[in-house]
Amino acid sequence: MFTRRAETDSLARATLATPAAEVSKREVITPIETRLAMYRKMLEMRGFEKRAHDLFLQGLVKGTSHLGLGQEAIAAAFGQAMRSDDYTFATYRGHNHTLARGVPMAPVMAELMGRAGGLMAGKGGSMHLTSVQHGMMGSYAIVGAHLTIANGAAWSAKVRGTDQVAVCFFGDGTTNIGAFHEALNLAAIWKLPVIFVCENNLWMEYTRIDAVTPVAHPAADRACGYGLAPVLVDGNDADVMYAIATDAIARSRAGEGPSLIEALTYRQGGHSRADPGKYRPEEELASWLERDPVPAYRARLLANGVPAAELEEMARVVDAEIEQMTEIAKASPPPPAWLVERDVFADGGASWRR
Amino acid sequence: MTYRDAVAAGIAQEMARDDSVVFLGEDVAAAGGVFKATAGLLERFGPERVVDTPISEQAILGAAMGAAMTGLRPIAEIMFSDFFAVCWDIVANEIAKTRYMTNGQVSLPLVIRSCNGGGVRFGAQHSQSVENWAMAVPGLKVVAPSTPRDVMGLLAAAVRDPDPVLFFEHKSLYPLRGDVENGEIVEELGRALVRREGVGVSIVALAAMVPRAIEAAEELDAEGISAEVIDLRTLVPLDVSTVAESVSKTAHLVTVEENPRLCGWGAELSSIVAEELIYKLDGPIVRVTSPHVPLPAADALEDAVLPSVARIVEGVKRSLG
Secondary structure (H helix, E strand, O other), X not given: OOOOHHHHOHHHEXXXXXOOOOOOOOEEEOOHHHHHHHHHHHHHHHHHHHHHHHHHHOOOOOOOOOOOOOOHHHHHHHHHHOOXXXXXXXXXXXXHHHHHOOOOHHHHHHHHOOOOOOOOOOOOOHHHOOEHHHOEEEEEOOXXXXXXXXXXHHHHHHHHOOOOOEEEEEEHHHHHOHHHHHHHHHHHHOOOOEEEEEEEOOXXXXXXXXXXXXXXXXXXXXXXXXXXXXXXXXXXXXXXXXXXXHHHHHHHHOOXXXXXXXXXXXXXXXXXXXXXXXXXXXXXXXXXXXXXXXXXXXXXXXXXXXXXXXXXXXXXXXHHHHHHXXXXXHHOOOOOHHXXXXXXXXXXXXXXXO | OEHHHHHHHHHHHHHHHOOOEEEEEOOOOOOOOOOOOOOOHHHHHOOOOEEEOOOOHHHHHHHHHHHHOOOOEEEEEEEEHHHHHHOHHHHHHHHOOHHHHOOOOOOOOOEEEEEEOOXXXXXXXXXXXXXXXXXXXXXXXXXXXXXXXXXXXXXXXXXHOOXXXXXXXXXXXXXXXXXXXXXXXXXXXXXXXXXEOOOOEEEEEOOOHHHHHHHHHHHHHHOOOOEEEEEOOEEEXXXXXXXXXXXXXXXXXXXXXXXXXXXXXXXXXXXXXXXXXXXXXXOOOEEEEXXXXXXXXXXXXHHHHOOOHHHHHHHHHHHHO
């Protein structure tokens, strides 16, 4: 078993600074157990989404799905930094955030495949992954809405005095919709324990975010409008993200209110499964593939002295889990038709008359 | 007690009973509401449970939803029901669908109160009757009381209900006085009430149309026509049984709806009666509605739009042939 000797390694120290503004420079040391857990989770996310893509090509994943390939470090870091009773709110690009909270892969894949064994028995689909028991309070497919809902969970935690925080992930495009403004304003004036994480992957859907936004950093440059510090970080660096996450969560838990974090990253695929992403310049894609967070983190762990055999064994185990969850998901039958009229109302049914 | 005072009394009854009930909205706390329907709640329950918000309807309803899914029972106010149009995403896409999409994982015990309807000359963006918007969305319960006692009793039922409820108070009824006995008042959602018994025709009405229907029934009485008036009270669940029982007796159905004509609740009720009770009917079903127009502001014009006693009387006579 690997030892703790990398714990104090200099590469594990993330110096936090933002090009957008002078944010306090802090050094945070990521414990090695956490770093290994983040790497393992990133392998799981990467393997899961690649498999989802393969199953789509085979006609087994139905409908639409939005992959977060290349954006894993953000989800993995927050997954480690959050307490088990904290709340996650994600978008339709939410597979990684769901797995980050410890939701098992098989029911998530079964949900993508429209099977009875799916996380929501096939009633939600890829864009609405929810597992309340894991603190995964939902994936939301209308841009902006869930920022306001995350506020509600944070408000509730404050009223109930539970010290829980809500973490809300969204894309760069969300910064231009009205709900973003309403949510940030309310969170700030009510000092809610909520962390807003903008995953700026440079592309809205098919249009570059900078083509439709008057400031360079769509979230960070707007933070001052809510009395918040601008925070712009490398979203492909899991250690940096972990440090930022830990700090923001601690401040929210201490009653210091919300944070708005802009994490720079890149969507390696298209917007959705129907989109090959051909509109992106080849050199842009190539340069971001060189900054792929998963191999980069592996290289860092190796450089920090984690034995290669340890990481290879980890990858073998995750690969086996991917195969196993695929078989479980494939073996699940389609959901029964009687589910159609279940759970519209709390009585379990759909009756609107008496 | 007035209909207006019954709002604060109903909220207070539930907040005193259950610490998880919180109340938020624009100008609801320090100002006591633009119609003064929530005066005194801040003083009694404090700023943590009675909260003023910015003019941010999406943020209000998102906060209510997130709070409801994590252990509170929020009451949110949308000042005028017309403003649902700026936060309908949270209502129709999020609140209404989340229990279903999550296969029952998420419960949303919340109430959204709003003042609805015309008669006070506020024009097309502060006077609409939008209850039929709400009724069209699966997953919502829809309530519209016509008396002070029902404001209290149905509000209590809505707060205690495990599902999201849209609660439409009629702004023209706020000054209305009615008897409310002492002690806890709790009604049941989904029960219509026969407000006036009769044998010749069933007039089904909602909210501000109920007193008008009763007035029309009294005029008809003088002409020897015995009209039964049913106050629907909730649109979802829809109490078809009470209507069916009445129509089976009277053989005539007239609905009185304030909403613009197309796809009003009376259309759904008429189709159910036509489908299930056609052989009990002795005349055409008649819908008395607002015409399919936005609501004009001038008193003379607004009065021409809203169903009047005269139009209800005329509608009954058409049904009776």
